[in-house]
Structure formats: C-alpha cells, structure tokens
Amino acid sequence: MQPADSDQRTNPTPFPLRVVAVSRSFGGLTAVDQVSFTLAAGERLAILGPNGAGKSTLFNLVCGDLSADSGKVFLRGKDVTGLALHHRVRRGLARTYQTSSVFTDLTVREHLALAHRGPGRGRLSLWPQNSRRAQMAEAALAFAARVGLEGRIDHAASQLSHGGLRQLEVAMALATDPHIILLDEPAAGLSPAEREQLTDLLLSLDTSVAVVLVEHDMDVALTVADRVLVLESGRLIAEGKPEEIEADPIVRAVYLGEQHGQQQGSGR
Amino acid sequence: MQALRHSASGRLLASCALLLLLGAAIAATPALVSDFVLLQIVIKSLWLGIAGTSLAFLIGQAGLISLAQTAVFGTSGYLMAILVLDHGLSIWAAVAAAAFAGPVSGLVIGVISQRSSGLYLMMLTLAIGVFGFFFAQQYQPITRGHTGFNGFDAPIILGADLGEREPLFYVTAVAAVAVVALLRFVTRTPAGLAYRGLRDNRRRLQALGYSTAATTVSAFAVAGFSAGIGGVISVWYNGAISPGSIDLTRIIELLIVVTIGGTIHLEGAFLGALVVTLLRNYANEFTNRTETLVGAVFMVIVLISRHGLLGIFINAKSQAHKALKFFGGQRLASEKEAVV
Numbered sequence: 001m002q003p004a005d006s007d008q009r010t011n012p013t014p015f016p017l018r019v020v021a022v023s024r025s026f027g028g029l030t031a032v033d034q035v036s037f038t039l040a041a042g043e044r045l046a047i048l049g050p051n052g053a054g055k056s057t058l059f060n061l062v063c064g065d066l067s068a069d070s071g072k073v074f075l076r077g078k079d080v081t082g083l084a085l086h087h088r089v090r091r092g093l094a095r096t097y098q099t100s101s102v103f104t105d106l107t108v109r110e111h112l113a114l115a116h117r118g119p120g121r122g123r124l125s126l127w128p129q130n131s132r133r134a135q136m137a138e139a140a141l142a143f144a145a146r147v148g149l150e151g152r153i154d155h156a157a158s159q160l161s162h163g164g165l166r167q168l169e170v171a172m173a174l175a176t177d178p179h180i181i182l183l184d185e186p187a188a189g190l191s192p193a194e195r196e197q198l199t200d201l202l203l204s205l206d207t208s209v210a211v212v213l214v215e216h217d218m219d220v221a222l223t224v225a226d227r228v229l230v231l232e233s234g235r236l237i238a239e240g241k242p243e244e245i246e247a248d249p250i251v252r253a254v255y256l257g258e259q260h261g262q263q264q265g266s267g268r
Numbered sequence: 269m270q271a272l273r274h275s276a277s278g279r280l281l282a283s284c285a286l287l288l289l290l291g292a293a294i295a296a297t298p299a300l301v302s303d304f305v306l307l308q309i310v311i312k313s314l315w316l317g318i319a320g321t322s323l324a325f326l327i328g329q330a331g332l333i334s335l336a337q338t339a340v341f342g343t344s345g346y347l348m349a350i351l352v353l354d355h356g357l358s359i360w361a362a363v364a365a366a367a368f369a370g371p372v373s374g375l376v377i378g379v380i381s382q383r384s385s386g387l388y389l390m391m392l393t394l395a396i397g398v399f400g401f402f403f404a405q406q407y408q409p410i411t412r413g414h415t416g417f418n419g420f421d422a423p424i425i426l427g428a429d430l431g432e433r434e435p436l437f438y439v440t441a442v443a444a445v446a447v448v449a450l451l452r453f454v455t456r457t458p459a460g461l462a463y464r465g466l467r468d469n470r471r472r473l474q475a476l477g478y479s480t481a482a483t484t485v486s487a488f489a490v491a492g493f494s495a496g497i498g499g500v501i502s503v504w505y506n507g508a509i510s511p512g513s514i515d516l517t518r519i520i521e522l523l524i525v526v527t528i529g530g531t532i533h534l535e536g537a538f539l540g541a542l543v544v545t546l547l548r549n550y551a552n553e554f555t556n557r558t559e560t561l562v563g564a565v566f567m568v569i570v571l572i573s574r575h576g577l578l579g580i581f582i583n584a585k586s587q588a589h590k591a592l593k594f595f596g597g598q599r600l601a602s603e604k605e606a607v608v
Contacts, residue, residue: 063475089477101475103468106461114465117458118477124486125458176476 370496416510530576
C-alpha cells in the first residue's frame with residue numbers, strides 16, 4: 001500500500017475525498033470491509049447495493065458519524081480519520097440523512113441560517129449579526145428556492161410534508177457551502193414530480209462541488225452519476241460508468257438482475 | 269398591524285410601550301399591596317424567578333435539564349458574603365465579583381457536563397448541585413460550615429437602603445426586567461439559534477459544523493449569569509446565606525418553579541415562583557402539609573399542561589383568538605348578506 005499521506009505530493013490539487021481501505025464491524029458482522037475509493041473534483045459518484053450492503057455505514061465512516069476500525073479518510077488531502085463529524089463539516093463536507101433529520105420547532109429559514117453559519121466563524125456569536133442579517137435572509141431564500149421551499153420558508157419543520165423535509169435536507173447541505181456533498185437516498189419517498197425536480201437540482205449543481213450519492217432510484221442515480229460503485233456485503237464488487245455497470249454480469253446477478261424492476265417501482 | 273409587527277421600528281415601538289407599561293406596573297406595586305405581601309410574596313418571587321430564568325433558559329432554549337443551578341446561585345451568594353464579611357471588600361466590588369462568578373461557574377459546570385444530555389445530564393448536574401451543598405456545609409474555613417453567613421447588610425444605592433423593602437423591591441424588579449431582556453437578547457443571536465438546534469436535534473447540529481460540547485458550555489455560561497444575580501439578591505433579601513439555601517430541597521424547588529411556570533417563555537419562571545411563594549406563605553392557614561400541597565399542585569399542572577401555567581394561558585389565548593375569529597367571520601358573512 002502506498003504511504004497514506006502522499007496525496008499532497010502526488011497531486012498538486014488533492015482529491016476532494018479519498019477513502020483508503022476503511023473497515024467497520026458490528027459484533028460479528030463486517031458492515032464495511034476494506035473499501036477504498038477516490039472522488040475527483042466535481043465528480044458525481046453513485047454508490048449502489050442491495051439493502052444491508054453497507055452503504056449507509058460507509059457514509060457514516062466518511063463523515064465521522066461512526067469511527068472506522070481501520071483505514072483512513074482524506075478530505076482535500078488532509079487526513080481526517082481521527083476528526084469528529086463537526087470538524088469534517090468545517091472542512092467542506094456536508095451530508096444528508098436517509099431518514100430526514102431536522103429541528104422540529106425551527107422554521108425553514110432558521111434551519112438554513114443555522115446551516116449557513118455552521119462551518120464558518122461566529123456560529124456561536126453572542127452578538128446579533130444585524131449587519132449581516134439582510135445578506136443572511138437573502139442567502140436563506142436563495143437556498144430555499146433551489147429546492148422549491150421558498151413558499152414555506154417561515155413554516156416550522158413539523159409542518160412540512162415528507163417531500164418538504166427531503167428538500168430541506170438537501171437545502172441544508174447546500175447552505176453549508178460544501179466542497180463535497182454526501183446524499184443518503186435523497187429521493188426516498190418522493191413523488192415522481194419531486195424526483196424529477198431533485199434530479200434537475202443535482203444536475204444543476206456547480207462543478208466546484210463533488211457529490212456522492214446513495215440511491216435506490218435507478219433513474220435518479222444513473223442520470224446524475226458519472227461513475228458508479230457497487231457494494232455487496234460490505235465489499236466493493238464493481239466500479240465503472242453507469243452504462244458499464246448496467247451491463248456488468250456480476251452486478252446484474254447480485255443486484256439489478258433480481259431486483260431491478262421492483263426497485264424502480266417501490267423506490268425504497 | 270401585521271406589517272408594523274414585522275418591521276424593525278415597529279418592534280422597537282412595541283418594546284418601548286411594553287417597557288413603559290412594565291415601569292408603570294413596578295412603580296405602582298408598592299402602593300397597591302401591603303408591606304407583608306411586598307416583602308414576603310413579591311420580592312421573594314422576583315429573586316426566586318430570576319434564579320428560575322436560569323433553568324428556564326437551559327430547559328426551554330437548549331433542552332438541557334440542569335440540577336446544578338443552585339450551585340451557581342450559591343457560588344455567587346457565598347462569594348459576595350465571604351468577600352464582604354471575611355475580607356472587608358467594598359460591597360460593590362463584591363457584587364461585581366459575584367455577578368462575574370455566575371457565568372464563570374456556569375462555564376465550569378458546562379465543561380464538566382459538555383458530553384452528556386438527557387437523563388445522564390440530570391444525574392451529573394444533580395451530583396454537582398449536591399456537591400455544592402456539601403462543600404458549603406463542610407468546608408468550614410471558607411464557608412463557615414452549616415451556620416453560613418449571617419448579618420449581611422444590603423448595600424445602599426443612591427441614598428436608598430436596600431435593607432428597606434421598597435428600595436429592595438425596585439432594584440429587584442429592575443434586575444428581573446434586565447435579566448429577562450438580556451436572556452431574550454441572547455436568543456436572537458447566532459448562539460441562541462444554535463441552542464435551539466441543540467434542543468431539537470443535537471446530532472444534526474453537529475452535522476452542520478457545530479460542536480455540541482461548545483454549544484452546551486456556552487448555554488451553561490449564559491444561564492449562569494441569571495442564577496448568579498439571583499444568588500446575590502437572595503443574600504440582600506435574607507441578610508444571610510447558608511448550606512440550607514442550596515440544599516436538595518432548593519434544587520428541587522427550582523425545578524418545580526420552572527415546571528409549574530412553563531419553559532416556552534423565560535417569564536414562566538416568575539409565574540412559577542409566584543405560585544410556589546404564595547403556597548408556602550398561605551397554605552399553612554388551612555393545612556400543615558404545605559409541601560404536600562406544593563407537590564400536589566405541581567403534579568396537577570404537569571398532568572394538564574406540558575408547558576406549565578404559561579402553556580395553559582397561551583392555549584386559552586389561542587382558543588379565545590379562534591372564537592373571536594369565528595364570531596368575526598360570522599359578522600363579516602352577515603354583513604355580506606346585508607349588502608347582497
């Protein structure tokens with residue numbers, strides 16, 4: 001194995017994200033087994049795999065919600081393996097959750113303000129930032145508009161529909177101004193129209209942002225992705241362009257072959 | 269009306285009107301109530317309420333149930349008494365030191381409990397609160413043991429002796445307004461929003477770049493301020509402080525005050541303090557089981573309203589609002605019919 005911290009020397013502009021042989025077990029179950037991958041600048045990477053393949057665990061290892069048993073994670077050339085979630089977020093990583101995770105009593109506007117301030121300084125300032133209030137209001141409205149929540153900006157999260165919560169998740173991730181976004185099944189439970197809107201949003205993202213996407217919906221995943229990884233039982237079994245993956249016999253056997261029709265229909 | 273409420277100048281106007289109204293109410297109170305009520309009920313509820321806002325802030329804003337606020341209260345109260353009575357410091361220097369000790373001891377408690385939440389936070393802060401009591405009782409060289417400090421003379425401000433009930437009332441009332449204004453100010457800052465984020469979903473807050481530990485410590489420090497002020501005024505009021513001022517009964521009393529009042533707004537602490545003080549003073553006229561009665565009232569209020577008395581009032585208000593709207597709508601409809 002090459003030296004783990006060689007990113008800086010081999011690459012003048014380091015990969016936004018590099019994962020080196022990470023593993024994690026829960027008791028006797030190895031949820032993620034020696035998985036390595038890199039994410040190039042501006043790339044859209046989809047991770048596919050049947051339920052229980054370790055996709056969400058891999059996400060949690062990358063963002064620091066879980067600590068890895070072994071292996072390393074690099075964010076923009078920096079080893080962040082030992083860093084907690086919030087430190088990784090401050091280095092430009094944003095994530096969404098498979099099950100919407102929001103602040104029940106806060107409004108959409110407050111969610112976006114909280115997210116927008118999160119990675120920067122002054123997030124815990126005890127002085128109202130009046131001079132920046134107008135700017136903040138504008139930014140919040142802009143992020144809400146990108147996901148189609150601008151009409152509900154003063155609604156509390158508890159008043160939002162399931163679709164609204166999914167949109168809020170994505171808007172919060174965007175509002176942290178990230179270099180890398182990890183989207184954990186952003187289309188879960190969305191209506192066909194909302195899926196289309198989400199796909200358009202993902203396609204419209206600036207190329208300064210790299211995206212990793214776990215998604216069951218093939219239409220969303222394969223339309224958006226430049227490259228696809230396939231996980232099975234915690235191991236990486238295939239990697240390639242979307243069309244290659246669709247044609248890959250092993251992948252078809254493990255995942256698409258048996259479940260493709262079903263997956264498209266049921267979504268989640 | 270709606271536009272006025274939302275514009276900045278409208279809000280300023282509303283705040284000024286409210287402040288004037290409060291000022292008038294404070295000025296009129298001594299004339300309206302008897303000396304006994306002023307001293308035993310009003311002033312007592314005010315300083316207990318000030319200490320209560322500390323816990324109401326932690327629970328209502330940051331979702332942190334702390335049982336260590338009496339330790340902060342005691343630190344400030346004791347510090348002032350020790351500096352004046354044992355070290356001969358001038359009263360105002362001692363008051364300043366005690367006021368400063370509030371956020372500092374809040375900070376220390378925050379640092380100790382930064383990683384815990386929920387039930388574990390309660391256990392940890394209970395241990396800190398009880399430690400405060402035992403320290404006061406047993407560390408005699410500093411705290412004078414279980415007798416504590418007696419004969420503390422309240423300061424004289426602008427020629428008015430705070431040992432007298434009217435001046436003490438005015439100063440306490442102004443302090444109460446100032447403490448609430450300050451805590452409300454904090455709720456409008458970025459930190460205030462982060463506290464509410466911590467309350468609703470601490471994991472998600474962390475996923476937005478916030479350290480939950482730093483947010484917790486910061487909330488405890490802010491809350492420590494009002495607990496400290498409460499401690500200072502309680503010593504002026506009682507002329508004394510002893511381990512009994514911060515024992516387990518007081519820890520629970522503070523929790524009862526805040527729960528009865530309700531934590532959705534900080535002002536609930538004063539409501540709760542008033543109810544508890546009234547019960548303590550008048551219940552013995554018809555029963556000698558005062559504490560049982562306090563407990564029973566507590567249970568009834570908790571059972572019928574999740575947000576205490578404040579929740580009941582707000583609920584009633586919104587019901588009344590709905591009823592008004594309904595009748596307003598009826599009238600509008602009948603007017604329309606008349607036009608047709």
